[in-house]
Amino acid sequence: MLGAFRRSSGLSGLLHFRRSSQLKGSKAFEATAIARKQSQPIRPYFRLPDSFRKTKEVGVFPSLQHSSVWSVISFAKVEFLEWYLTMVKCRPVLTKSITSALIYTAADLSSQTIALSSSEPYDLVRTLRMAGYGLLILGPSLHYWFNFMSRLFPKKDIFSTLKKMALGQSLYGPSMTVIFFSMNAFLQGENGSEIIGRLKRDLLPTMLNGVMYWPACDFITFRFVPVHLQPLVSNSFSYAWTVYMTYMASLEKAAP
Template identity: 30%
Template sequence: MAMASALPLLLVSPRPASVARFRPRAAPLSTAAVALRKSGSRVAMLKPLRAASCCNPAAADAAAGGVAAVRAKGLQLVAWYLLSLDKNPVATKAVTSAVLTLAGDLICQLVIDKVPELDLKRTFVFTLLGLVLVGPTLHVWYLYLSKLVTMSGASGAISRLLLDQFIFSPVFIGVFMSLLVTLEGKPSLVVPKLKQEWFSSLIANWQLWIPFQFLNFYFVPQKLQVLAANFVALAWNVILSYKAHKEVIAQ
């Protein structure tokens, strides 16, 4: 009786094997999930590599060495220029002015005038004046100005500024334009050119140079004042080249 009563239970109860056989399977991953899992594994693999490359002492030392080398070359160049100023001040300032006038005229022709072809004669004359007139004249003028005005501080800087901008600059701009037009083979246009462009050039000169020259005379030692002025001179040379080469309008 006990065996008979137990038989239906054995027939109804599922077998362990059948339980395993009919265990529900996990839902298949979507394509996006698979891609996400793969990308996550790739990121996990790349993290150590990136950390190794970023934290590589050899790479860091190489980068630091490159920066230090560039800085050292820059300091050597500055030291060489300052030594040249001490040994050959006039020649160094003349060559520097020539380079800046050359660059200024080229920028003016290519960027402002947008000429189809460079006027090499114009560039040569403009550069020549930078070499033989601008650099040497500014050297002598700044040296004389420092001896003429011996006051220090703001009062001395203002005094030098007034002499530089209201006595020297008007004369120098007129001389420069006159020589430029003459050397370019147009001496008959000197007077019309001055009437048309001299005063507007002087106004542009004051707008650019008065703020800078005050700082230059106030903070910069005399022997470095031409060097400091060269940082502004490139922009001024572009303006001066444009003014000096504008076509004279017949009146």
């Protein structure tokens, strides 16, 4: 019986040895096949265009970069507009005065750029005078004038708009033109008779040109723009007009 047990154990050991040898052989074969497969070069079945591969290396498409830049710019514009409208409501007179000063500064520099030659320097004192007029006189007066018009004629129908335009052309416009020419001449050192001579020479042509320019601007402003934004729109229209006004104000003294 002991001999039979030994024979059976020897037979089972032999079978186990053969199975382990076969298993090791199969694993070695699989490892060799994997190594051969990895060593072989991979042939691409589809080649991407150069432009696509370059953008893939960068990680972002150019169109996406372009759109992201414009989205940032648009967001900044919206933020600035919201900030400006908030300032118009919280600090109306100050905001409108600074806006007028900036527009008059830009308009005067534009006027000098047109009139001066490339070798002539800018007259920064003149620009400072124009900015001071916009800051101290025009900006506050526009605020109170438009508020007064909205209380006097609260409706925005055609008839009310025409009445606002008529008052602007007959009262506000001439008054501000006289103040503008007189203040600018006084700051340049002109005396009373010289200021009167300048007004006689320049006031009427300026008013006639204003009648051709301002009615359409006033109609748009009074008819379609909210009251708190009317000074801003009027200042925007006044840019081209201010270029002309600063040119007229820079003319030589009138002959006595």
